[in-house]
Amino acid sequence: MKLKKTLTILFLVVLSTSITAQVKKLDKIITKDYQIIECTVTKMSDKTVDYSLPNETMTIEIDVSKIARIDFANGRSQTFAAAKNTLGAGSSSTIVSSETQDATFKINTIAVLPVPFVNSENLTNSEEMAKFAQNDIYNKLQDKSSNILPLTVQDLRITNSLLKKAGIDYKNIDETPIEELHKILGVDNIIASKVSYTVTEKQTSAAYTTQNAKVNNNKIKGNEATIANTNTQLIFDYHVYFDMYKNNSKIYTQSRKPMLKIKDSWMDTVTYLLKRSPIYVKK
Incomplete structure (x- = not known):
C-alpha cells in the first residue's frame, strides 16, 4: 500500500515537472518590421542578439539594428534606439532618407490622417464625419496597441495641428503627396483612408382592414375601415478605401x-481592413 502511494506521488511530481516545462515562458523579440519572435535569448552584444526557437538547439543571430524591443520572460523589457544617420561618403539611413529625417522625426510611429467622407452623388465632404472617422481609426489602434508593436500612434492633436500649420485639411488631404505628409508629420508610417457613400430611401407600404360590429334590434351591423401604413428606411451604401504607407512606400492598399x-456599417469594414494589414499581429 505504501509502495503504491509512493509511486503515485512520484508520478504526480514527474507530471507536474513536465507540465511546467511545457508552459515555460519565452522571450519575445519585436522587430522593426512588425514581427514577433517567441524564443529564448542566449547571448547579447552591442551588435547582435543570439536566440534559439522553442524545442530547438540551433542558435540564430539577429542584428540589433533590426530589433525594436525585447520582452524577456522575467518581465523585463529592453528597447533598442534607432541607429543615427551619419552623413558621409556612401552613408545612408536604413530607416528613412536623409532628406526626411531630422531631430523631430519619430521612428516606429504611425499617424492617422483625417478621412475624407464624400457623398458620391453631390461630392460634398463632411468635416464632422472626416474627424469622426479619423478618431474611430485612432481609437481602434489604441485599443489594440499590443497587436501593432513596435508601432505607437501619434496623438491626433499633434497630427491635426501639424496639418493645419501646413494648410492641409480634410478637403485637400488627397491632393498632398505622401512624401510631403511624411515630412510634415515627422513619422515613418501613415494611414490614409477615404469613405464614399450614397444614401437612398426605401419605402414599404402595408394596408389592413378593421371591422367594427354593433348589435341593434337583434341585428349585427358592421363597419369596415382600411388603414394604410408607410415605413421609410434609409439605405447607406458605403465604399471604404484604405491605404498604409511606410517611409514613402505604399505597403498595403485595400477597398471594401x-x-x-446600415448607418455605421463602414466602421466594421475599417476594423476588418485594419486586422488584415501588415502592422497587425494576432495574439
Whole structure:
C-alpha cells in the first residue's frame, strides 16, 4: 500500500515537472518590421542578439539594428534606439532618407490622417464625419496597441495641428503627396483612408382592414375601415478605401464594401481592413 502511494506521488511530481516545462515562458523579440519572435535569448552584444526557437538547439543571430524591443520572460523589457544617420561618403539611413529625417522625426510611429467622407452623388465632404472617422481609426489602434508593436500612434492633436500649420485639411488631404505628409508629420508610417457613400430611401407600404360590429334590434351591423401604413428606411451604401504607407512606400492598399447597408456599417469594414494589414499581429 505504501509502495503504491509512493509511486503515485512520484508520478504526480514527474507530471507536474513536465507540465511546467511545457508552459515555460519565452522571450519575445519585436522587430522593426512588425514581427514577433517567441524564443529564448542566449547571448547579447552591442551588435547582435543570439536566440534559439522553442524545442530547438540551433542558435540564430539577429542584428540589433533590426530589433525594436525585447520582452524577456522575467518581465523585463529592453528597447533598442534607432541607429543615427551619419552623413558621409556612401552613408545612408536604413530607416528613412536623409532628406526626411531630422531631430523631430519619430521612428516606429504611425499617424492617422483625417478621412475624407464624400457623398458620391453631390461630392460634398463632411468635416464632422472626416474627424469622426479619423478618431474611430485612432481609437481602434489604441485599443489594440499590443497587436501593432513596435508601432505607437501619434496623438491626433499633434497630427491635426501639424496639418493645419501646413494648410492641409480634410478637403485637400488627397491632393498632398505622401512624401510631403511624411515630412510634415515627422513619422515613418501613415494611414490614409477615404469613405464614399450614397444614401437612398426605401419605402414599404402595408394596408389592413378593421371591422367594427354593433348589435341593434337583434341585428349585427358592421363597419369596415382600411388603414394604410408607410415605413421609410434609409439605405447607406458605403465604399471604404484604405491605404498604409511606410517611409514613402505604399505597403498595403485595400477597398471594401460593407455587407450591411446600415448607418455605421463602414466602421466594421475599417476594423476588418485594419486586422488584415501588415502592422497587425494576432495574439
